[in-house]
Amino acid sequence: MSLTHLNVRGEAHMVDVADKPESRREARASGRITMRPETLALLAEGGLPKGDVLATARIAGIQAAKRTHELIPLCHALALSKVAIDFTLDEVESCVEVTATCRLNGRTGVEMEALTAVSVACLTLYDMCKAVDKDMVIDAIRLDAKTGGKSGDYRRGEGVGGGEAAGETVVTGAEGLIVTGQGRGGQVAVGSRCDIASPCVRVKCLAELRERLGVGELSVPLADLSRPDVGGLKAALKALDPRFAGLDEGRVMCAVNQVMAGDRTPITDDDEVAFFPPVTGG
Amino acid sequence: MVADPRRCEPSIRVQEAPFDAGAEQRALLAGRTDIGAVVCFTGLVRDFNECPEVTALTLEHYPGMTESALAHIVTEAEGRWALDGVRVIHRIGRLAPGDPIVLVAVASAHRRAAFEACDFIMDYLKTRAPFWKKEHASEGDYWVSERHSDHEDASRWKA
Numbered sequence: 367m368s369l370t371h372l373n374v375r376g377e378a379h380m381v382d383v384a385d386k387p388e389s390r391r392e393a394r395a396s397g398r399i400t401m402r403p404e405t406l407a408l409l410a411e412g413g414l415p416k417g418d419v420l421a422t423a424r425i426a427g428i429q430a431a432k433r434t435h436e437l438i439p440l441c442h443a444l445a446l447s448k449v450a451i452d453f454t455l456d457e458v459e460s461c462v463e464v465t466a467t468c469r470l471n472g473r474t475g476v477e478m479e480a481l482t483a484v485s486v487a488c489l490t491l492y493d494m495c496k497a498v499d500k501d502m503v504i505d506a507i508r509l510d511a512k513t514g515g516k517s518g519d520y521r522r523g524e525g526v527g528g529g530e531a532a533g534e535t536v537v538t539g540a541e542g543l544i545v546t547g548q549g550r551g552g553q554v555a556v557g558s559r560c561d562i563a564s565p566c567v568r569v570k571c572l573a574e575l576r577e578r579l580g581v582g583e584l585s586v587p588l589a590d591l592s593r594p595d596v597g598g599l600k601a602a603l604k605a606l607d608p609r610f611a612g613l614d615e616g617r618v619m620c621a622v623n624q625v626m627a628g629d630r631t632p633i634t635d636d637d638e639v640a641f642f643p644p645v646t647g648g
Numbered sequence: 649m650v651a652d653p654r655r656c657e658p659s660i661r662v663q664e665a666p667f668d669a670g671a672e673q674r675a676l677l678a679g680r681t682d683i684g685a686v687v688c689f690t691g692l693v694r695d696f697n698e699c700p701e702v703t704a705l706t707l708e709h710y711p712g713m714t715e716s717a718l719a720h721i722v723t724e725a726e727g728r729w730a731l732d733g734v735r736v737i738h739r740i741g742r743l744a745p746g747d748p749i750v751l752v753a754v755a756s757a758h759r760r761a762a763f764e765a766c767d768f769i770m771d772y773l774k775t776r777a778p779f780w781k782k783e784h785a786s787e788g789d790y791w792v793s794e795r796h797s798d799h800e801d802a803s804r805w806k807a
Contacts, residue, residue: 621710
């Protein structure tokens with residue numbers, strides 16, 4: 367095992383990932399901030415002077431994940447397809463547990479993004495609460511799990527090992543936030559959950575394809591897919607409605623969570639899958 | 649930012665409103681004396697395309713993915729040429745012949761980089777950014793087909 371950020375002369379360098387294959391990468395990190403029980407109570411009931419603490423910390427964590435490359439010198443700039451931040455208020459331990467899940471289809475892992483998101487969310491919690499409690503302690507920031515990439519899957523306590531199907535390791539946050547890439551001013555679009563209670567996929571047909579098929583948006587239960595990938599989704603759509611045979615007519619492109627995808631691209635709960643014709647802008 | 653602080657963040661916008669190419673170019677150059685060349689391309693709606701009499705055009709996009717695709721294209725251009733600023737604006741919604749539809753402004757110390765990067769960004773925008781055109785003509789409405797020549801143009805940049 368060697369340190370990939372050091373070259374043969376021992377100098378720091380950015381790893382060239384141009385020739386690495388793209389794959390679905392996910393990482394989940396967590397951390398916690400321990401505070402006085404009174405502070406936690408104020409936080410829970412929204413009585414802190416700076417306002418909605420958790421909502422602010424969530425946006426801070428999402429923004430931080432997207433800007434990791436500006437903070438950690440040798441990290442690549444990544445177009446994350448998803449960042450979800452979750453908080454658990456633990457009254458027994460008198461702390462807030464923070465978890466961050468990051469995902470993309472790409473050539474580098476996203477564990478630094480998940481760790482940065484947790485760190486900055488914790489710092490924001492500190493900032494929002496410090497007026498009433500300066501004794502707070504941030505600790506236990508760590509990677510819980512990652513999937514995808516050459517180094518294999520990882521789960522804290524199990525060490526490195528493969529075999530875990532992508533999507534099983536990382537649980538989608540209850541908020542189901544979808545970050546739609548690096549738009550103007552770091553815009554964040556919040557995707558809505560499926561309208562079906564069970565795990566499902568949100569499907570969109572765009573432009574000429576929407577008019578040809580007569581379908582704009584629909585949700586498909588994940589359980590209807592014979593295989594958890596785009597090919598499996600296409601088969602499920604065709605079984606659902608004969609109009610979807612049109613997905614095989616002419617050139618039809620596909621994006622999963624707004625990243626170009628192919629039939630073998632994996633799909634998990636609450637993914638957004640778009641089908642559209644070749645682009646004609648400009 | 650770890651980058652040179654003088655370097656402007658690329659400005660990428662997808663909007664219904666018209667734009668002023670002159671104002672955009674001035675904003676790109678504001679306060680800068682190290683820029684030696686700026687190339688500013690504006691694409692316009694033509695009144696002839698697949699049909700001879702196009703009366704209007706409607707542009708659809710995929711919010712989020714469109715912006716990130718444009719950002720990727722600009723990042724790739726910045727990796728290939730030494731650029732001092734890039735501005736990309738693409739309009740959506742209903743447009744009339746003669747209306748400006750897309751702006752790509754590229755600033756650099758030297759003209760070759762500015763010319764080439766602008767050309768590159770337009771070629772990639774036309775083949776990779778999720779926009780779709782529907783033309784309205786006297787014969788009816790139809791979605792514009794992809795053009796083989798656009799893909800040939802884009803393939804020129806493959807090293």
